Amino acid sequence: MSLRNVCPKNDEYPTEVRLINVSEEKDFDIESMESVQNFIKTSLISHLCPNREKIIESISKYRKESDQILQLCSLFLKSAVCNETPKRNTKNRKGANKKSPTETNLECRERVIVELPRTKFGKPYLPSSDVDFSLSHQYPFIGIAASSKSIGMDIVVMEDRDLHYFEDSFTSWEWSEIKKDINQFYLYWAAKEAYTKLIGLGLSLEFKSFEIRLPSNAKWQLIRKEQNGVFFQVQIKTSRETNHFSFLFYPMLGYTFDACACVCCARDFKINVQCIKMTDLIDWHNGKRKDCNSV
Numbered sequence: 001m002s003l004r005n006v007c008p009k010n011d012e013y014p015t016e017v018r019l020i021n022v023s024e025e026k027d028f029d030i031e032s033m034e035s036v037q038n039f040i041k042t043s044l045i046s047h048l049c050p051n052r053e054k055i056i057e058s059i060s061k062y063r064k065e066s067d068q069i070l071q072l073c074s075l076f077l078k079s080a081v082c083n084e085t086p087k088r089n090t091k092n093r094k095g096a097n098k099k100s101p102t103e104t105n106l107e108c109r110e111r112v113i114v115e116l117p118r119t120k121f122g123k124p125y126l127p128s129s130d131v132d133f134s135l136s137h138q139y140p141f142i143g144i145a146a147s148s149k150s151i152g153m154d155i156v157v158m159e160d161r162d163l164h165y166f167e168d169s170f171t172s173w174e175w176s177e178i179k180k181d182i183n184q185f186y187l188y189w190a191a192k193e194a195y196t197k198l199i200g201l202g203l204s205l206e207f208k209s210f211e212i213r214l215p216s217n218a219k220w221q222l223i224r225k226e227q228n229g230v231f232f233q234v235q236i237k238t239s240r241e242t243n244h245f246s247f248l249f250y251p252m253l254g255y256t257f258d259a260c261a262c263v264c265c266a267r268d269f270k271i272n273v274q275c276i277k278m279t280d281l282i283d284w285h286n287g288k289r290k291d292c293n294s295v
């Protein structure tokens with residue numbers, strides 16, 4: 001298996017990925033609960049957020065400032081996908097030129113902040129839509145991937161851990177490949193998480209019940225040098241069958257620890273990755289920006 005740039009045929013829309021580093025935001029003090037809660041309240045404008053008080057109460061249950069900010073960011077990321085989805089479907093039905101959501105929503109107007117329902121496995125989804133998405137976060141990073149195909153994404157921050165406690169989550173072959181290498185552990189963990197999200201089961205699926213075989217050149221030393229990320233074709237074995245899936249590993253650097261976003265799809269896919277600011281996403285909802293992608 002070799003790494004390559006994937007450019008599939010007949011994709012209706014490129015997969016859209018938005019990534020945010022909340023530690024870079026300047027409109028609040030992440031170490032001050034008062035500052036964070038004031039920012040949350042001012043971000044949720046009453047006439048755009050029908051369940052504003054309920055949402056604020058739900059977010060405030062998280063004890064850490066960082067968790068509250070990530071929950072707010074998660075709300076706006078999912079809401080943006082929901083607000084953009086009608087544009088995708090309308091273009092598809094009319095047979096017009098198919099463009100990504102970021103090309104079809106370039107106007108300043110207010111957008112309702114939408115809360116999404118969840119499946120019985122806890123995965124949020126868009127009702128009456130063929131657009132799938134996956135969201136992941138680990139402070140300070142959070143991201144969302146949206147696609148016209150089934151998609152799964154996970155984000156890992158490669159901080160130090162005692163790997164001994166995780167051995168039971170891997171098959172013997174996977175563990176032999178990890179070889180107590182912390183970076184390799186995170187690549188396998190992210191791939192497993194992304195795959196379980198792709199099939200809609202998340203952590204309800206036992207990690208050891210399937211085996212991921214990353215190609216021999218899927219190493220963090222290689223991936224972290226590629227600012228646009230690296231694609232791999234990956235073999236996944238279950239008790240019933242063996243299939244191949246496309247994975248993108250996208251490096252996120254500049255924090256205390258390296259981090260990686262892993263996106264999984266059942267077949268080759270185009271992808272558009274945008275690193276944006278949370279405040280720009282909020283301003284887009286509030287009608288202050290034409291584009292929620294930072295420039």
